[in-house]
Amino acid sequence: MRRRVGVWLFGARGSVATTTIAGAAALDHGAPAAGVVTELPDFSSAGLVPTDQLxxxxxxxxxxxxxKQVERLTAGGVLPAGLGTLITAELAEAERNITLLPGNRNAAEGGDLPVGAVAHHPPDPQPGQFGVVRRMAEDIRAFRLRYDLEHVVAINVASTEAPYEVDVDSAAELRMALGERDVLPPSSLGALAAFEAGAAYMDFTPSTSIKPEAVREWAIEKGLPYGGQDAKTGETLVKSVLAPMFVHRALPVHAWSGTNLLGGGDGATLADPRAAESKGVSKERGLSEMLGDVAGEVHIDYVDPMGDWKTAWDHVVFSGFLGVRMTLQFTWQGCDSALAAPLVLDLARLSALALERKHVGAxxxxxxYFKDPIESSEHALARQYDALVRWVREC
Amino acid sequence: MRRRVGVWLFGARGSVATTTIAGAAALDHGAPAAGVVTELPDFSSAGLVPTDQLxxxxxxxxxxxxxKQVERLTAGGVLPAGLGTLITAELAEAERNITLLPGNRNAAEGGDLPVGAVAHHPPDPQPGQFGVVRRMAEDIRAFRLRYDLEHVVAINVASTEAPYEVDVDSAAELRMALGERDVLPPSSLGALAAFEAGAAYMDFTPSTSIKPEAVREWAIEKGLPYGGQDAKTGETLVKSVLAPMFVHRALPVHAWSGTNLLGGGDGATLADPRAAESKGVSKERGLSEMLGDVAGEVHIDYVDPMGDWKTAWDHVVFSGFLGVRMTLQFTWQGCDSALAAPLVLDLARLSALALERKHVGAxxxxxxYFKDPIESSEHALARQYDALVRWVREC
Amino acid sequence: MRRRVGVWLFGARGSVATTTIAGAAALDHGAPAAGVVTELPDFSSAGLVPTDQLxxxxxxxxxxxxxKQVERLTAGGVLPAGLGTLITAELAEAERNITLLPGNRNAAEGGDLPVGAVAHHPPDPQPGQFGVVRRMAEDIRAFRLRYDLEHVVAINVASTEAPYEVDVDSAAELRMALGERDVLPPSSLGALAAFEAGAAYMDFTPSTSIKPEAVREWAIEKGLPYGGQDAKTGETLVKSVLAPMFVHRALPVHAWSGTNLLGGGDGATLADPRAAESKGVSKERGLSEMLGDVAGEVHIDYVDPMGDWKTAWDHVVFSGFLGVRMTLQFTWQGCDSALAAPLVLDLARLSALALERKHVGAxxxxxxYFKDPIESSEHALARQYDALVRWVREC
Amino acid sequence: MRRRVGVWLFGARGSVATTTIAGAAALDHGAPAAGVVTELPDFSSAGLVPTDQLxxxxxxxxxxxxxKQVERLTAGGVLPAGLGTLITAELAEAERNITLLPGNRNAAEGGDLPVGAVAHHPPDPQPGQFGVVRRMAEDIRAFRLRYDLEHVVAINVASTEAPYEVDVDSAAELRMALGERDVLPPSSLGALAAFEAGAAYMDFTPSTSIKPEAVREWAIEKGLPYGGQDAKTGETLVKSVLAPMFVHRALPVHAWSGTNLLGGGDGATLADPRAAESKGVSKERGLSEMLGDVAGEVHIDYVDPMGDWKTAWDHVVFSGFLGVRMTLQFTWQGCDSALAAPLVLDLARLSALALERKHVGAxxxxxxYFKDPIESSEHALARQYDALVRWVREC
Ligand SMILES: NC(=O)c1ccc[n+]([C@@H]2O[C@H](COP(=O)([O-])OP(=O)(O)OC[C@H]3O[C@@H](n4cnc5c(N)ncnc54)[C@H](O)[C@@H]3O)[C@@H](O)[C@H]2O)c1
Ligand SMILES: NC(=O)c1ccc[n+]([C@@H]2O[C@H](COP(=O)([O-])OP(=O)(O)OC[C@H]3O[C@@H](n4cnc5c(N)ncnc54)[C@H](O)[C@@H]3O)[C@@H](O)[C@H]2O)c1
Ligand SMILES: NC(=O)c1ccc[n+]([C@@H]2O[C@H](COP(=O)([O-])OP(=O)(O)OC[C@H]3O[C@@H](n4cnc5c(N)ncnc54)[C@H](O)[C@@H]3O)[C@@H](O)[C@H]2O)c1
Ligand SMILES: NC(=O)c1ccc[n+]([C@@H]2O[C@H](COP(=O)([O-])OP(=O)(O)OC[C@H]3O[C@@H](n4cnc5c(N)ncnc54)[C@H](O)[C@@H]3O)[C@@H](O)[C@H]2O)c1
Ligand code: NA
Ligand code: NA
Incomplete structure (x- = not known):
């Protein structure tokens, strides 16, 4: 019999993680798999791990x-009423597999460490961050053993960090520095821990994680795959089909402005301008690669009363024949976690396939799936879909 | 030296036709070719006829x-101020090539024939419509001779007709019936005239034209290409990228509602519910082929004060993971003629290439380019673009 | 001790009625009175009956x-989760006070009578509709006795009827005709029953009810007040502040177009074009009285997947100085029943005050409160509010 | 014969000023007075100065x-084509009455003084700003004499200044300080100059001008009226009718977010965050006075390709009965100068009436007319309109 696949979530108690765990359980109980792309017919021949084996x-x-999180998300209309009681067993099981990273909370959590920063396990007597990576990797390895898992996929769905300057250039330099000083932000420590534990690593966020060359080299040395960054679920998703439309129709775009209103935990984090900066950078990359330089700003506003819901308004100025100015506006009203969770399942299944196929690197x-696709400059959704299907069917 | 290509427009004095003729002249005077798809690098190796050779x-x-039409369109902000005087010569030349189809006006024109109906040249003494076709074909042949044209492409940009029931099943039957009675609406007579004159035929409208099997057979017997129908310039264009987005993301769409507000000549025609019916059918085909059955209606409202401008509002209800309901709305504010005209130039150039390549049939x-693409059921814009580029590069 | 006030609802099992009954109970349990206008400080001195005395x-x-209706509305997000169990007693009590009008169902209910038509109590052996009115009035009188009510207010929240031609001109003629033939639609029979039972009558719908002069005379003969019609809760509410804005700023409005998407029972009824006609007429009255003749249509589309929610999109073309064209668009996304129910409470309290003050007639x-305010041509919301407060404070 | 009224514009070459001057001339040539509120019947009995007497x-x-400005505004669609040549004489006359404030340009004008700062006439040999005020007042007095004007009204339509801290508390202190040092920003110097020249003063902008108590005292000492600030022409205008709607309907508003996209000179100025700060403060005052504390931010984005046009999108979260969350969104697409200019004419006529009536002070x-109405806390448009008409009809 096929062994199961482990999904290790950094940020395991957040909205996206909770919706993923509760949703996978709901699927086992017969809920329809809306939003799970890998359930489309195009993916049926690939032998992907069934979601009930995660x-x-x-x-x-x-x-x-x-x-508690399930209760909160149910009150907010993200999860269907009654789900909580149906899946008590599954929640309890996942609960047992979540390890607290002890120590101070970061600012977004009401603590006094900077946003995204975290002190792990028993405060480390030695200098540097190697101990942290080692203990996090041990947690992942223990998880693998507990279930005799075939593969483990680690996915970062923790709060978006502020940008972080990493000053080492290679895996070798990094190994040295890790024993001596604080050189990486938590997201990158998580990535290293995943690699140390033989897991694939996917970044659902725009945090530093696998951005540094040195972290990627580390994955390659271990023969492991990684991917990311920053899942494309709402405004950017729509942009990724509208921008190619203008390009294909030879209609020059002059300005693209966007305002995103959101509440929830992610909204609270992004109210911190440094976290918002990471998000802004990843949101804007696709547009400028598709359209070149266009005017317009992107705002991310924290609006507490919106709860887990997000509204994005985009305003596009373009011109037609002989320079006539026209506009397109759209308003997207979505529940981010309900859009994100099925993609986490997709990424888990596809990463397991990559491990199966011994894919190494990016x-x-x-x-x-991503706003800021690693080692790729294709942002047009239809082309990205075709490329994904081609890879899945490859062997 | 390469000979020129003739573009024969049914509806040559309408907004689309006028913007096309004026726009082509403006390009010769150095206006930028925004909206002309065949000017994109993807098309540069195909040896398409330059627009100044049309x-x-x-x-x-x-x-x-x-x-006069140029003046009207300038006042309405469709054409840039000052263009009229710059291109007097080009307008005068096109003017000389336009033949009046005499007789009664249709209802949209203030006459008493049904919308789209028209009595041609000197009222025909014989029964049937063969004489009409013959005389229209002669007009086109004379045009070809006048300029010693390499190819002629006929494009239907006349007012949208009401649906019309054609009761003959083959070219042979049609030939017989044409000598005896009124069997076809004006758009189809135009198509036959084009084929009789050795021209390619493109339908920019949702009229009957090449819908009847018998008319298509006629084209094939003459060894000529045809294409259509109903150019995709606004709301439907946007739909053709948003619908695939939902499909690719496995997000079920429950309802898609649309309201189109427009003034101008096209708006006045579509205020006639029978003409609107033709338009409605072609607008809805793509959506249902892409998404299956979804709730929601499409309205086309004539709003005189909007002049040549159109505003479309679409409202989409879809669901995410575990059935959470979400919505996407968009508002498109465009100038239809300025979106349509560059596509007429594209279709002329591409049809000339098809004639060059001796392409026969659909x-x-x-x-x-079309809302209701003939002999094709692909409606996703990105795939359609790729198919077009593949064909252009074929040989 | 002050005696209680009875609220008799025609359409007592519909969404508006259920939300009203459940909502009044919720207020007793401490829910905040959002949307109840008569709870504003401006009304505090008027000695209105407290909502817990209804x-x-x-x-x-x-x-x-x-x-069952409460369950359905809870699932649809109209009523808060958990409310149903909290208010079982109140629901059971109201349940005991609802009389079934027996006989065939109307078309909107799956029966074979026309929309809005209904056969009452034991089918009447005699010709005419007097028996129906008498028995309905008895139901209301019995209700008054059961609780020794101070006042009774009858409010029509039944399905919107199709327009109905009434061919009698005075109360006297009507009295005669009622004994002989079918002369009135159900809504007007309800109004007469109310007057016969000494109740005030308010029409929340655009049905015929008190439109006929003869029905109004009846009320005046009985010395009773009446009011209506068609509560203004969404799109029309917004219009009633935006239209005066254009008027006050001397900005000419050229076109006002609207599309209303709604599901639910009201949506299903309005999918019948005859019912929609009644609604359309009342919706448009205010706009034309405020702005004169403007272009544009109003659509009401039944979109089943929207459930009890409504989305309205309005598009306004106006001009500024020297004729420059500008636009205002708005999108209203509301839950109709949650907007309507507190107004039903307001109307009950205010009608009880009118009875108290022995107000007779309109x-x-x-x-x-109304789209089509009876015997008034003031549609600007701010003025209407001021007039209401003035009346309340009058004595 | 009645003598004419002079309108002295600070910022006389800007978009608002130019549209005002050109528009008044257009009215003389028969253009319809759309947007001029004082042309409504409510104002006809007040004996306001006719616009052709300005x-x-x-x-x-x-x-x-x-x-040149007229040309630019015509190209941008603000002024109708052909107007420029029609009104050459009127433009030339106004041109003669405009005095250059010499010296350095402010940053928004490409100079090196801070935004809004300006050095006047021949650089002043003495310390302090008294000389500046004196010379500006002389310009205004000369204008009055040149035309033997009945009244002069000075209106500030200059670029919005950054906030400015004024450290004197009374007219007396101010008089002292003015002879010694730089104590006021240009807008306040303009106000003093107006008062010195016996003119009324209106502030169309959110600049410092009449904010300091000391400046207002100065007006009162001179027995002159003043008013402002920051004309309400677009987004804020709409807010001023929607917010009262929520209040009157007892619907709690939880969040109100807004994004304003604009190009043009005003947009360029507001791209400077310090100028934007002044604007933001005045924009938000009304909302918070009408609704109390609500969540949400207001963005003002400079989007160069939008030229003189502005698009504002507002998103409002409110709740209905029992706390159900609903939303209202609106999109306003206007041409600011065409909305502003007729109000400048209104303010000129009304201020002349105030002078006539010897009104002193605020x-x-x-x-x-204003976002931030001086010495008033009424922001509801309908009430403000009624108050205005009451005052006009007073005597
Ligand atoms: N929901 C979407 O559509 C979407 C799309 C793209 C990206 N994302 C990203 O996914 C992430 C999660 O979003 P969310 O809505 O679940 O946010 P959330 O705030 O609800 O959850 C984040 C979780 O991460 C935890 N966390 C914080 N720092 C940590 C650390 N150093 N190590 C481990 N856990 C840590 C927090 O305690 C919290 O439980 C965010 O970074 C967001 O930007 C979400
Ligand atoms: N503009 C767009 O974006 C767009 C997109 C898709 C389709 N179309 C279609 O293109 C057509 C033209 O649009 P338009 O805006 O130019 O309309 P229009 O009303 O301005 O022009 C139509 C012209 O056709 C002429 N005409 C009517 N009956 C005719 C006949 N039997 N033979 C020859 N000429 C005839 C009319 O006199 C008029 O000059 C319409 O059918 C429209 O639906 C336009
Ligand atoms: N909800 C709002 O915001 C709003 C605003 C204005 C007007 N209205 C009007 O209020 C009415 C009720 O709306 P709703 O959403 O509750 O509709 P609904 O369809 O949920 O309820 C209507 C009820 O009336 C009953 N009914 C039908 N014919 C009847 C008759 N002859 N006698 C007694 N009962 C009868 C039906 O069985 C049903 O229970 C509609 O006419 C609607 O147009 C509602
Ligand atoms: N247009 C509207 O709807 C509207 C609404 C409210 C407020 N306003 C305000 O009106 C003002 C004018 O707007 P605009 O669109 O005409 O801007 P603009 O940039 O086109 O014009 C401003 C003019 O002021 C001049 N100026 C700058 N500093 C000056 C000084 N110290 N003294 C005299 N002139 C000076 C500039 O040279 C320019 O000609 C702005 O402050 C704007 O915020 C406009
Ligand atoms: Na696409
Ligand atoms: Na108002």
Whole structure:
């Protein structure tokens, strides 16, 4: 019998993680798999791991039980009423697999460490961050053993960090520095821990994680795949089909402005201008690669009363024949976690396939899922979809 | 030296036709070719006829001079101020190539024939419509001779007709019936005239034209290409990228509602519910082929104060993971003629290439341009674009 | 001690009625009175009956229990989760006060009578409709006795009827005709029943009810007040502040177009073009009285997947100085029943005050609540509010 | 015969000023007075000065001729084609009445003084700003004499200044300080100059001008009226009718977010965050006074390709009965100068009436026109309109 696949979530108690864990359980209970791309016929021949063979665990810096989060998300209309009681067993099991990263909370959590920063396990007596990576990797390895998992995929769904300057250039330099000083932000420590534990690593966020060359080299030395960054679920998703439309129709775009209103935990984090900066950079990359230089700003506003819902308004000025000015506006009203969770399942299944196929290094064929696709400059959704299907059917 | 290509426009005095003729002249005077798809690098190796080698002529049922139409379109902000005086010579030349289809006006023109109906040249003494076709074909042949044209492409940009029931099943039956009675609406007579004159035929409208099997057989017997129908310039264009987005992301769409507000000549025609019916059918085909059955209606409202401008509002209800309902709305504010005219130039150039390549019958690879692509069921814009580029590069 | 006030609802099992009954109960349990205008400080000195002194009863043509409706509205996000169990007692009490109007269902209910038509109680052996009115009035009188009510207010929240031609001109003629033939639609029979039972009558719908002069005379003969019609809760509410803005700023409005998308029972009824006609007429009255003749249509589309939610999009073309064209668009996304129910409470309290003050005939000072305010041509919301407050404070 | 009224514009070469001057001339040539509120019947009995009796002059820091500005505004669709040639005489006359404030340009004009700062006439040999005020007042007095004007009204339509800290508390202190040091920003110097020249003063902008108590005292000592600030022409205008709607309907508003996209000179100025700060403060005052504390931000984005056009998108979260969340969104697409210019004419006529009536001090009854109405806390448009009409009809 086929062994199960482990999904290790950094940020395991957040909205996206909770919706993923609860949603996978709901699917087992017969809920329809809306939003799970890998359930489309195009993917049926690939032998992807069934979603009921996924086991969940992870790290977080807060202790709020998953069942509480399920309650909150149900009140907010993200999860269907009654789901919580149906899936008590599954929640309890995932709960047992979540390790608290102890120590101070970051600012977004009401603590006094900078946003995204975290002190792990028993405060480390030695200088440097190697101990942290080692203990996090041990957590992942223990998870693998507990279930005798075939593969483990680690996915970063933790709060978006502020940008972080990493000053080492290679895996070798990094190894040295890690024993001596604080050289990486938490997201990158998570990536290293994943690689140390033989897991694939996917970044659902725009944090530093696998951005540094040195971290990527580390993955390659271990023979492991990685992918990201920053899942494309709402405004950017729509942009990724509208921008190619203007390009294909030879209609010059002069300005593209956007305002995103959102509440929830992610909104609270992005109210911190430094975290918003990371997000802004990843949001804007696609547009400028598709359209060149266009005027217009992108705002991300924290609007507490919107809860887990997001509204994005985009305004595009373009011109037609002989320079006549025209506009396109759109308003997207979505529930981010409900859009994100099925993609986490997709990424888990596809990363497991990559491990199966012994793929090493970046997975640019997953660009379909990301605002800032690693080692790829294709942002047009239709092309990204075709590339994904081609890879899946490859062997 | 390469000989020129003739573009014969049915509806040669309408907004689209006038903007096309004026726009082509403006390009010769250095205006930028925004909206002309065949000017994109993807098309540069195909040896398409340069736009300054296109000559314009056509049929219409009204006598308003092109220069008057240019004035009207300038006042409405469709054409740039000052263009009229710059291109007097070009307008005058096209003016000489336009033949009035005499007789009664249709209802949209203030006459008493049904919308789209028209009595041609000297009222025909014989029964049937063969005489009409013959005389229209002669007009086109004379145009070809006048300029010693390499190819002639006939494009239907006349007012949208009401649906019309054609009761003959083959070219043979049609030939017989044409000598005896009124069997076809004006658009189909135009198509036959084009084929009789050895011209390619493109339908920019949702009229009957090449819908009947018998008319298509006629083209094939003459060894000529045809294409259409109903150019995709605004709301439907946007739909053709948004619908695939939902499909690729496995997000079920429950309802898609649309309201189109427009003034101008096209708006006045579509205020007639029978003409609107033709338009409605072609607008909805793509959506249902892409998404299956979804709730929602499409309205086309004539709003005189909007002049040549159109505003479309679309509202889409879809669901995400576990059935959470979300919405996407868009508002498109465009100037239809300025979106349509460059596509007429594209279709002329591409049809000339098809004649060059001796392509016979339907041109499904032009689906990129149409709401109701003939002999094709691909409606996703990105795929249509790729298919078009593939065909262009074929040889 | 002050005696209680009875609220008799025609359409007592519909969405508006159920939300009203459940909402009044929720207020007793401490829910905040959002949307209840008569709870504003401007109304505090008027000695209005407290909402916990209202008792509910009514007529309907279906038997679906209120508790089932509460479940449905809770699932649709109209009522808060958990409310149903909190208010079981109140629902059961109202349930006991609802009388079934027996006989065939109307078309909107799956029966074979026309929309809005209904056969009452034991089918009447005699010709004419007097028996129906008498028996309905008895139901209301019995309700008054059961609770020893101070006043009874009858409010029509039944399905919108098709327009109905009434061919009698005075109360006297009507009295005669009622004994002989079918002369009135159900809504007007309800109004007469109310007057016979000494109740005030308010029409929340655009049905015929009190439109005929003869029905109004009847009220005046009985010395009773009446008011209506068609509560202004969404799109029309917004219009009633935007239109005066254009007027006050001397900005000419050229076109006002609107599209309303809605599901639910009201949506299903309005999918019948005859019912929609009644609604359309009342929706458009205010605009034309405020702005004169403007272009543009109003669409009401039934979109089943929207459930009890409504989205309205309005597009306004106006001009500024020297004729420059500009536009204003708005999108209203509301839950109709949650907007309507608090207004039903307001109207009950204000009508009880009118009874108290022995007001006879039309209540134009309630125009604040209606799209088609009876015997008033003031549609500007701010003025209507001021007029209402003035009346309330009068004595 | 009645003598004429002079309108002295600070910022006389800007878009608002130019549109005002050109528009007044167009009215003389028969253009319809759309947007001129004082042309409504409500104002006809007040004996307001006819618009053809207004004479224009003013100060600016740039020398671009009015005719050039008219050309630019015509190309941008603000002024109708052909107007320029029709009104050459009127433009030339106004041109003669505009005095250059010499010296350095402010940053928004490409100079090196801070935004809004300006050095006047021959650089002043003495310390302090008294000389500046004196010379500006002389310009205004000369204008009055040149035309033997009945009244002069000075209106500030210059670029919005950054906030400015004024450290004197009374007219007396101010008089002292003015002879010694730089104590006021240009807008306040303009106000003093107006008062010195016996003119009324209106502030169309959110600059410092009459904010300091000391400046207002100065007006009162001179027995003159003043009013402002920051004309309400677009987004804020709409807010001023929507916010009262929510209040009157007892619907709690939780969040109100807004994004304003604009190009043009005003947009360029507001791209400077310090100028934007002044604007933001005035924009938000009304909302918070009407609704209390609500979440949400207001963005003002400079989007160069939008030229003189502005698009504002507002998103409002409110709740209905029992806390159900609903939203209202609106999109306003207007041409700011075409909305502003007729209001400048209104303010000129109404201020002349105030002078006629010897009104001294603040004119709170003009709140109808302003985002930040001086000495008034009424922001609801309908009430403001009624107050204005009451004042006009007073005597
Ligand atoms: N929801 C979407 O559509 C979407 C799309 C793209 C990207 N994202 C990204 O996904 C991430 C999660 O979003 P969310 O809505 O679940 O946010 P959330 O705030 O609800 O959850 C984040 C979780 O991460 C935890 N966390 C913070 N720092 C940590 C650390 N150093 N190690 C481990 N856990 C840590 C927090 O305690 C919290 O439980 C965000 O970065 C967001 O930007 C979400
Ligand atoms: N503009 C767009 O974006 C767009 C997009 C898709 C389709 N179309 C279609 O293109 C057509 C033209 O649009 P338009 O805006 O130019 O309309 P229009 O009303 O300005 O022009 C139509 C012209 O056709 C002429 N005409 C009518 N009956 C005729 C006949 N039997 N023979 C010859 N001429 C005839 C009319 O006199 C008129 O000059 C319409 O059918 C429209 O639906 C336009
Ligand atoms: N909800 C709003 O915002 C709003 C605003 C204005 C007007 N209205 C009007 O209020 C009415 C009720 O709306 P709703 O959403 O509750 O509709 P609904 O369809 O949910 O309820 C209507 C009820 O009336 C009953 N009914 C039908 N014919 C009847 C008859 N002859 N006698 C007694 N009962 C009868 C039906 O069985 C049903 O229970 C509609 O006419 C609607 O147009 C509602
Ligand atoms: N247009 C509207 O709807 C509207 C609404 C409210 C407020 N306003 C305000 O009106 C003002 C004018 O707007 P605009 O669009 O005409 O801007 P603009 O940039 O076109 O014009 C401003 C003019 O002021 C001049 N100026 C700058 N500093 C000056 C000084 N110290 N003294 C005299 N002139 C000076 C500039 O040279 C320029 O000619 C702005 O402050 C704007 O915020 C405009
Ligand atoms: Na696409
Ligand atoms: Na108002």
């Amino acid at each position: 086991v969940f665990g992870g790290h977080d810096v807060v202790e709020t039980p998953l069942s 997975m640019p064929f997953l660009g379909f | 000559v314009f002529g056509g049929h219409d049922v009204v006598e308003t001079p092109l220069s 041109m499904p690879f032009l689906g990129f | 008792v509910f009863g009514g007529h309907d043509v279906v038997e679906t229990p209120l508790s 209540m134009p000072f309630l125009g604040f | 004479v224009f002059g003013g100060h600016d820091v740039v020398e671009t001729p009015l005719s 004119m709170p009854f003009l709140g109808f």
